[in-house]
Amino acid sequence: MGRKLFSWLWPALAGLVIAAILLLLFPQLGGHAPTPAPAPEPDARPVAEEASRPASRPSPEVEQAPPLSRDRGPVSYAEAVERAAPAVVNIYSSRIVERDEHPLMSDPFFRQFYGDDLPSRQRMLSSLGSGVIVSRDGYVLTNHHVIGGADQIQVALRDGRETLAEVIGTDPESDLAVLRIELDDLPVIALSDSSRVAVGDVALAIGNPFGVGQTVTMGIISATGRSHLGLNAYEDFIQTDAAINPGNSGGALIDPEGALVGINTAIFSRSGGSQGIGFAIPANLARNILEELVTQGRVIRGWLGIEAQEMTPELALSFGLQTPRGVVIAGVMADGPADRAGLRPGDVLLEVDGRPILDARVAMSDIAAIAPGSELPLTVIRNGQPLELVLEVGERPTPGPRQR
Secondary structure (H helix, E strand, O other), rough: HHHHHHHHHHHHHHHHHHHHHHHHHHHHHHHOOOOOOOOOOOOOOOOOOOOOOOOOOOOOOOOOOOOOOOOOOOOHHHHHHHHHHHEEEEEEEEEEEOOOOHHHHHHHHHOOOOOOOOOOOEEEEEEEEEEEEEEOOOEEEEEEEHHHHEEEEEEEEEOEEEEEEEEEEEEEOOOOOEEEOOOOOOOOOOEOHHHOOOOEEEEEEEEEHHHOEEEEEEEEEEEEEEEEOOOOOOOOOOEEOOOOOOOOOOOEEEOOOOOOEEEEEOOOOOOOOOOOEEEEEHHHHHHHHHHHHHHOOOOEEEEEOOOEEOOOHHHHHHOOOOOOEEEEEEEEEOOOHHHHOOOOOOEEEEEEOOEOOOOHHHHHHHHHHOOOOOOOEEEEEOEEEEEEEEEEEEEEOOOOOOOO
């Protein structure tokens, strides 16, 4: 009896196991169709106006710091601070804004009590930040958000001298700005090669937090190459746990020998104060922005004219990709480089110049480094089929002013 029962159950059990294996390998047999990708909407943003002509200025002369010695740590960092701190300045920016008139001022009955002495509709807004003198020509690096929209910018040195500053140029997409001051015997800071910065290096932050005066804090380099923070269009931050607070923006992050490692820019905070997570723009990037703003009057970046969407596992499945790779083109600028090359919304951009796209932000930074006018081979997938295109890189339009 037992043998007969076993001979009857064995084929049924084997069939169930085979069915389970088939469903795991081929889920579409179970009737579950892949989720279709959402229909991308074309980008309706207008193309920015043509950038201004290059400024006729020579390249700024900056000092190159020697490589950092990691043989042994000092007992004190006083010498490093003494080298760097005189070049870190306080920046006071102010702008005039229109104040809403009180509703009662429109009533003639109340206006008669003021006569010609009506309350002013204008008021002055002031902000505080820091900056770093990087050239004996008087060029000062700071953050765009420190001086953005300012009507007047005043720079105060550690030796007590003060002067008004001229804005040479700003780059909102990296949050950097270049000022120029006219003073004699300016102290300058040497710039390090920030590509040699290592996690664990000692770092000192110099700035003017909360307006209390020049202050030095110490920590280490916590991470490098930080991005995806949503702070700037182009992000490649050095992270540090040296205390950075409001007013430190635009100040110096230096190494134990007093060389500039980065420009302090932002903090991660739930309370408004330092939480041990601060971000600085690397000195190498700051040097490149300085060079272009001084010599060209703007930062020249390569541009494709597309709006990209991160690839997700669900989207990859809908496009027939085995693994999530590349980016989905969600929008194409009218008459932009991508439009002229024949790219369409819904295409999947897989490779740029033969290099696979693994991260959309990294790809955007790589494209920005390509000179406008260069020819760029692209590999895309359209309707499930690979397609090779050649695109002429354009110049990224200058972004409009940010709302404050």
